[in-house]
Amino acid sequence: MSSHGTPIPMTSRKSGPLKGTAAVPGDKSISHRALIFGAMAVGETRITGLLEGEDVLDTAKAMQALGAEVTREGAGEWTVHGVGVGGFSEPEDVIDCGNSGTGVRLIMGCVATYDFCTTFTGDGSLRKRPMARVTDPLALFGTRSVGRSGGRLPLTLIGAAEPVPVEYQTPMPSAQVKSAVLLAGLNAPGKTVVIEKEATRDHTERMLRGFGAEVVTEKTPEGYNKITLTGRPELKPQEVAVPRDPSSAAFPVCAALIVEGSDILVPGVSQNTTRNGLYTTLVEMGADIAFENTREEGGEPVADLRVKYSKLKGIEVPPERAASMIDEYPILSAIAAYAEGKTVMRGVKELRVKESDRIDAMARGLEACGVTIEEDEDTLIVHGLGPDGVEGGGTCATHLDHRIAMSFLILGMASKQPVTVDDGGPIATSFPVFEKLMTGLGAHVTRNN
Numbered sequence: 001m002s003s004h005g006t007p008i009p010m011t012s013r014k015s016g017p018l019k020g021t022a023a024v025p026g027d028k029s030i031s032h033r034a035l036i037f038g039a040m041a042v043g044e045t046r047i048t049g050l051l052e053g054e055d056v057l058d059t060a061k062a063m064q065a066l067g068a069e070v071t072r073e074g075a076g077e078w079t080v081h082g083v084g085v086g087g088f089s090e091p092e093d094v095i096d097c098g099n100s101g102t103g104v105r106l107i108m109g110c111v112a113t114y115d116f117c118t119t120f121t122g123d124g125s126l127r128k129r130p131m132a133r134v135t136d137p138l139a140l141f142g143t144r145s146v147g148r149s150g151g152r153l154p155l156t157l158i159g160a161a162e163p164v165p166v167e168y169q170t171p172m173p174s175a176q177v178k179s180a181v182l183l184a185g186l187n188a189p190g191k192t193v194v195i196e197k198e199a200t201r202d203h204t205e206r207m208l209r210g211f212g213a214e215v216v217t218e219k220t221p222e223g224y225n226k227i228t229l230t231g232r233p234e235l236k237p238q239e240v241a242v243p244r245d246p247s248s249a250a251f252p253v254c255a256a257l258i259v260e261g262s263d264i265l266v267p268g269v270s271q272n273t274t275r276n277g278l279y280t281t282l283v284e285m286g287a288d289i290a291f292e293n294t295r296e297e298g299g300e301p302v303a304d305l306r307v308k309y310s311k312l313k314g315i316e317v318p319p320e321r322a323a324s325m326i327d328e329y330p331i332l333s334a335i336a337a338y339a340e341g342k343t344v345m346r347g348v349k350e351l352r353v354k355e356s357d358r359i360d361a362m363a364r365g366l367e368a369c370g371v372t373i374e375e376d377e378d379t380l381i382v383h384g385l386g387p388d389g390v391e392g393g394g395t396c397a398t399h400l401d402h403r404i405a406m407s408f409l410i411l412g413m414a415s416k417q418p419v420t421v422d423d424g425g426p427i428a429t430s431f432p433v434f435e436k437l438m439t440g441l442g443a444h445v446t447r448n449n
């Protein structure tokens with residue numbers, strides 16, 4: 001279900017060998033940022049390959065509400081006439097970010113250092129997610145906020161009239177929190193500093209440099225990342241070619257690994273070390289993946305992945321890898337059911353505050369499909385049943401979470417009984433062509449009404 005629609009139950013069942021090319025859509029993180037930075041540049045930014053998923057479309061609307069001109073020119077082709085740093089105007093209505101944590105948290109950063117008021121809301125999932133992790137550091141700039149208990153949406157930000165620059169160490173590994181602080185720092189004088197203990201995706205830093213801001217990343221003596229941004233730059237419009245999304249690529253890649261006889265090509269998968277933890281993990285599990293034609297696309301290192309059906313073995317995923325594959329744990333836990341032995345995922349408590357509590361959602365759905373799991377606050381362990389051992393047959397609750405929906409639909413492509421999800425609608429937030437793309441490879445996935 002999208003923010004306001006009716007649920008769309010979907011079912012997948014044992015599929016023939018998957019063959020062909022899986023060209024997944026544009027990267028969600030980079031798409032949000034291309035629109036936001038375009039809106040803050042002076043002049044016309046051109047974007048190609050933009051992900052036209054609901055999350056990103058909500059960010060496009062928000063940029064319009066703040067005064068930028070955002071136009072769709074063709075499939076994935078967009079232009080943004082930016083207003084320059086300091087140029088946003090007070091939105092006339094509530095900003096609805098739908099299902100998107102990235103959208104709402106980055107846009108909170110954008111408006112935090114403007115002398116005006118912005119009210120945010122979102123769908124039933126987003127209204128449950130914690131926002132104090134962003135409003136706390138924004139308060140250091142002088143921004144005030146009033147939200148529901150626990151800092152939940154709907155929430156109003158009263159921007160700082162005379163912002164001061166900030167130095168902040170993020171208490172959890174979060175690119176959204178880091179980015180919110182850096183974005184607020186754009187309209188503050190002087191240098192804003194963010195320190196992160198564990199490296200998280202670095203698209204904000206890379207792209208802001210591309211738009212002409214001064215952003216310096218150094219290592220502290222303890223080995224932490226220290227990012228220093230010089231405020232009030234003039235951002236120059238760019239041509240942004242959005243690379244494909246490695247988090248979406250994970251679904252056809254993992255499907256090919258568990259569906260017998262599969263052999264697919266997944267072009268342009270990011271090798272950015274802040275994003276590619278899943279691929280390292282899959283290789284350790286014994287996946288037959290060839291990384292071909294390594295090159296640069298849209299400022300990101302990418303490779304074409306040739307993926308073949310593989311006998312997987314369970315492993316212990318190093319906790320320090322978590323940030324680089326945080327959105328991929330649901331699909332990893334699904335295919336871990338097909339491995340020999342157990343797959344241990346520790347240091348993953350951030351999964352509990354995503355679109356759903358992803359540890360709980362995966363645990364309950366896997367159990368409904370005959371898989372034994374163990375969990376605690378920060379851990380998920382899946383006991384693999386081997387390539388032919390997964391029963392399936394469950395109906396899995398997706399809790400308005402696209403990655404949970406897609407993970408269970410992939411699970412059902414190799415299980416003995418079909419797997420149903422109660423609502424595949426949220427898939428449109430990040431991967432609107434999922435069903436078409438998977439069907440095109442030979443997978444059996446259908447809507448039930």
Ligand SMILES: O=C(O)C1=C[C@@H](OP(=O)(O)O)[C@@H](O)[C@H](O)C1
Pocket residue numbers: 028029030101102173174175176177179201326327350
């Ligand atoms: O900055 C981003 O684009 C994102 C950061 C991550 O969230 P956290 O910052 O909450 O870890 C990730 O889960 C999300 O899908 C996208």
Ligand SMILES: C=C(OP(=O)(O)O)C(=O)O
Pocket residue numbers: 028099100101102103327354355403430
């Ligand atoms: C966590 C995710 O997104 P967001 O936080 O932007 O809602 C995701 O896409 O898996």
